[in-house]
Amino acid sequence: MKVLFQARQDYRKHPAGDTIQLLATAQALKNLGIQVFLSLNPRIQLDEYDLVHVFNATPVADVSMFFENAKKQKKPLVVSPIYWNMEHYLKRDNTHSLVFDQWESYQPWRGQLLRESNLLLPSSQLEMEQIQKDFQVVTPYKVIPNGFPTEYLGIDETYFREQCPGLPEEFVLSVARISSRKNQKWLAQCCQELGLTLVLAGPIDEPQYFEEVQAYPHVIYLGTLQGRLLASAFAAAKIHAMPSWFETTGLSSLEAGACGAMVLTTNQGWSKEYFQDMAIYVNPFEETSLTPALEKALTISPRPLTEHIHKHYSWARVGELTLTAYQHLLES
Known part of the structure; x- marks a missing residue:
């Protein structure tokens, strides 16, 4: 064919x-x-x-x-x-x-x-x-x-920790294009409220928006990550957060969950069909929804979601x- x-x-x-x-x-x-x-x-x-x-x-x-x-x-x-x-x-x-x-x-x-x-x-x-x-x-x-790429299986946080030393044991990761649609500024604000380090990775679509996000002192930008380093970053993160205005699926959320991160994602899109009740969802149209969602995500084991993704996706x-x-x- x-x-x-x-x-x-x-x-x-x-x-x-x-x-x-x-x-x-x-x-x-x-x-x-x-x-x-x-x-x-x-x-x-x-x-x-x-x-x-x-x-x-x-x-x-x-x-x-x-x-x-x-x-x-x-x-x-x-x-x-x-x-x-x-x-x-x-x-x-x-x-x-x-x-x-x-x-x-x-x-x-x-x-x-x-x-x-x-x-x-x-x-x-x-x-x-x-x-x-x-x-x-x-x-x-x-x-x-x-x-998700099956070559990510078995990669742990060691390589990422070696390449990016000095990060706290628990941090929030968000892998996406840096743009207002992805809502990283809202995420930075809520992470600051909770004293959480926010690690961003992805190409910069909107330079002015990027500057506004980076103005928060606890935000660390790593550029675009790929392959083994990206998988290791997912494995190292406590939470992978994608509070976008909408996501058709959210491939980085799928990959993060496969690598062992707790997934927090937008409810505007199709993610719930994939992750069911094993992820944490936020409504970007409700300003107060993200902070308690981050707090909840810190307390939940990602293992059921990881096993579900490995089996089906x-x-x-x-x-x-x-x-x-x-x-x-x-x-x-």
Whole structure:
């Protein structure tokens, strides 16, 4: 089987969760013997491919061109939507009014793409229900969860402690792009109230926001961590906190939980379908929700969540589920 992956034009320049999902899924499929190719060309000839798989329907101006090309060449189109309705977030104050108008103007495009695709692969049942609610979609679908890298298994905190000495025994870690959407400033404020050290890791999307977050004296920024060092950082952290305004899944939360950190995450998104009652949830629209959530997270064992993630959410399993979905589509 030969599969073509397509994604937003800047998926490597500005990596995010969709970048990880695309690359990890591609590798998992290759491990199963599937030939996976990647192209950002919206006019690529599709004769040699069995199907086209597009990731992330949110930047619809980009991906709609892939949709039109597949439709024109009569190739089966699979879409991983990675969808969250941002209306509530963008309307919370007046600062995003132009962005909200743009979001609304693109919603019909997203609806057409999702309705006329051959197969949708949402990352949760809750995501699919939101899509059905927003766009009256009846497109066939198969829930394909996200995963964590199994090479993280067995990595403990030792390497991170060697590379980053001087950190307290208990600290809060947050691995994400530094941006107002990720809500690190709120996290810094609440960690200061509790006397907790906050360790941040990830690329800086908004330099001015980053300066505001770093103004808190207990905040330590480590840049972007990867591979063994990232896994060891997750293992060292008491809590991994992601109080974002929304998260479709929260891949860093999934990875942190797999490595043994207690997960504290936003309730705006699909995390509860993954973590059930084994994580701590906060509502970013309620200012007082985070401090008691951090206090609670300090007292809870992460072991049940870690074992749950190991059992259900490896990228290898994601590859198997994705391949089965492809096979059913092509057979039908």
